[in-house]
Amino acid sequence: MTTEELIASRRAEPWREALRKNRKNKERTDIPRVRMNELDPVYRSRTNEEVNLGLTPEQAMQEAQRCLDCPSPSCMDGCPVGIHIPTFIKQVEAGRFLDAARTLKETSALPAVCGRVCPQEKQCECRCIHLKMKKEPVAIGYLERFAADYERESGQMSIPATAARNGIKIAVAGSGPAGLSFAGDMAKRGYEVTVFEALHEIGGVLKYGIPEFRLPNRIVEVEIDILRKMGVRFLNNCIVGKTITYEELHDDGFVGIFVASGAGLPNFMNIPGENLAGVMSSNEYLTRVNLMDAANPDSDTPILKGKNVAIIGGGNTAMDSVRTARRLGADRAMIVYRRSEEEMPARLEEVKHAKEEGIEFLTLHNPVEYTGDENGRVRQMRLQKMTLGEADASGRRSPVPVEGAIETIDVDQVIVSVGVSPNPLIPSTFKGLEVGRRGTVIVDEATMRSTLSDVYAGGDIVRGGATVILAMGDGRKAAAAMDAALSADRLNSV
């Protein structure tokens, strides 16, 4: 059955037809979009507790009524992992919450994660039919989170069905979203999957990068545990290319390798004073706090807790960093961004939350120098004021300096969050693996296959720096393509 046929047949099920007839479309579109329940901003900016509280069953069922159950659901085109969106939403509307969670898990290895961190406004929700009627889109992300959370809290977690084990060994380098998504899909197809992780914790950016107040670790743990129950093996503290080489993986019987080693080296701006003590990358800052739990007195890892903290950049990682700084006690936590708020790549929700928590936004400002004290500790930053000029290659108006407009601000900590370059470990150790100018692994876009025929790649090692959901989409695509290639090989060898 094709995806289109599956959508149509599910939509034609009697219970669903009845549900559709229950209410007129006008009634559905007249329901206002649900608002997420949140912790109070003053309270939350001093704790690590999750900001979003989720929807109640009543809120979720009402929000689900807003969905018109379109015959050709355009929202699904926006989902990189192809979740059957109207199906799961109608299951929520019918109060069949556990079924809704199962629908999510058909195609997504991490629904409770995606329901929290996906930029739905750029993926599924921006394609919702409601927008054409000048209404707010259905809150697909909130509903996804609701169904996944409901299932987890019910204690009746379903384990996705897996095909009979075929004994074929597949290796995954990296346990972030791309690797987990790939591993789940291959396990469903019966492969023996081993995920190798360089760090001591499984989860990649979900653990070291995204803070607890946005994505609690226990949520990630539960989803990883499901993959374990599906037969996926995890091996931490093992670096593919270093601890175990490409050749040794072959010797050990692995016939396919998915490289999902993620973003690596943090970018810096190469301006004076950037190596002063107290200036660090967001990767370092967030890794200390999230992975190493450095803000906890029981942890051995030290952390700087600045009082006047500047975060350079306007992406989600910058928002995560600035909100973390606030929670660690910064009196003044500032975003310094060279363009205007309109061009900011961060999710609207993150910007809104940050503002509510008292974060200052110094937009149209660009750091040109940091100065320190006699001990080499950062004390001030010099900011160049900017204005917006012509649109650049990215379609955004490019910032240009306002001559002579320099501002000096006291800081005792600066967190540089201006992007990352791909992790160099695997590209430098896999002979024959071609990389692009920026160090990203080159793949065929349709199959995610690299220049080495048994090596596929996805996520930030291919994209340079993207989102959880795009990485997961890569994992799914690579799994389908690797499975097709290996199945064809087997047919040929019979």
Next chain:
Amino acid sequence: MNKIVSKEYFSSNVVKLEVEAPLIARSRRAGHFVIVKVGAKGERIPLTIAGADTVKGTITLVIQAVGNSSKKICNLNVGDEITDLVGPLGQATHIEKAGTVVCAGGGVGVAPLLPIVEAFHDAGNRVIVVLAARTKELVILEERMRAHSDEVIVMTDDGSYGNKGLITNGIETIANREKIDLCVTIGPAIMMKYVAALTKRYQIPTIASLNTIMVDGTGMCGACRITVGGKTRFVCVDGPEFDAHQVDFDEMLMRLGAYKEVEKH
């Protein structure tokens, strides 16, 4: 996993551990390092590998108890397991036939210098080792060094053993009597700074193996960044060895103190 199979005290606060790590033992080369973490809430710290036994599947680490985390490692005993151990990391030492190679080590830097001494000696170089320590009790691995080199010069600050003086005095003595083709130095940053300054004056190409603050050690956090020849480099993936004459040691020393005031005890 990562079980300690032998422990030896080199001095009251310097410990040699032999640790079960068959995969690392198999793939490590001279110059590589590992990241070690003790306990669930432990800190990740880098340690340069001082040797390996591929038959036994073990690696050797030499640790000086200076801070909280290194003390935790030194307090482990035979039979204990290191919670997390990952590697080998970094670029291996480039071993070549250079001619006369001076290997100058100070403090616990002498331990990771040993595999480099062995490798240069095996490659057919004339290898002269300069070992420096504050006092006699802190001179380590002298016999092993003698077995793998052409000459060993010991320097102590207080003159209690070998020659009285600093590591630079030892190197200078050699430089004044014969041509040195390459110098490799490992030790405290301040020591390497002065070694680099001396060998620059004598125009001796010099490699320094740097030990900086790291968190992940795999090229992700950037805590280890230093300036080499005016460019920012990452010790964990670009190093740990660099052209000592290009390294900004003053900046490195300053960065090493970045967490001094908030270090946990």
